[in-house]
Amino acid sequence: MLSKSSLLYFGIVTLAFLVETEAWWLVGENGNDHQCPRRGGASPYYFGSTSLSCLTSSKRGVPSRGIWELTHRFIYYKEFYFDFHSDSYATIARLRYGGKCSGSTESSPAGYSYLSADCIKGCARNYRCKFGTYNALSNNCHKFANRLSEVLCTSGHTCPSWCLGSCNYARVI
Template sequence: MNSMHFYTIVFFLCMCLLSVHCNGWWMWGKKGSSSSCPRREAAQPYYFGNTQIDCLLSFLIRHRGKRSAPWRGRWDLVHRFIYYRGKYFEFFDDSSVNIGNGRVGGHRCGGGIEGSPAGYSELSLECIERCTNRYTASFGGYNLLLNNCNSFVNRLSEVLCRRGTQCPSWCG
């Protein structure tokens, strides 16, 4: 077997192994809609949002110091966040999280929340803050392929889409 053929096979096997950890073969684009996490009495909407990745990365380098719930592609080339009850929830490549009134780099970088809600939730803001703060303890640090900002928003979407007001046990 020639070496080119061998490397092609190795590459294909690696891609297959990576896909085991993914939500499907095609990781780009929107998946699900608010109909899979419908409006309920006393529930508040939550939104997916994004920031242009090239702008955010340059901003962060200068300033260092996402029934099935709706989800977004794990390998989309944008930085994703969740917007819920007036707060932004973000996960970064240094495994830090941000909970704030604005998105990191939002004053300089394009992006924003999507036009329609991803779903609706009855959970308290305090619950989602605890989940965000416990994220790395429960799911590990940042990994570009397996645990990135898109993975983070998809997990928060699963939490937000739960029925009722009980916070998941992993959130402490």
């Protein structure tokens, strides 16, 4: 039988894990289906996903999606796919993995943005310098997509300063 102090310690560690990793799927929350409002002249952006088996064989108010799904998550905006990978590099491409891996976007836009494709490319290039290296629990492709969604939905006409940095941890395909 566990002591009260052991149970308390287990509870604190479990809560810390849920908060740090946003593993709310264990208790019911898995992202949201909010939509960033349509704005006149703004371009739509989409969340999308790709099968993890394809990738491994080849090597909150704002819209978000769960970070614990067994798919690879990306953002599609202005004819570009934006991905974040386990090697801590982002990929910016017009085709899904050179046409090798299929992937699909959700049928409805997650939201609309005035930002240029160059701004979002800068966010992808500078993502690692701003948020750190890949971590399966706390900084994965789902977090990357949610963070780009936040930029797209909340930045208006102004590209965030961190997206204008000089890091270059991205592959352009």
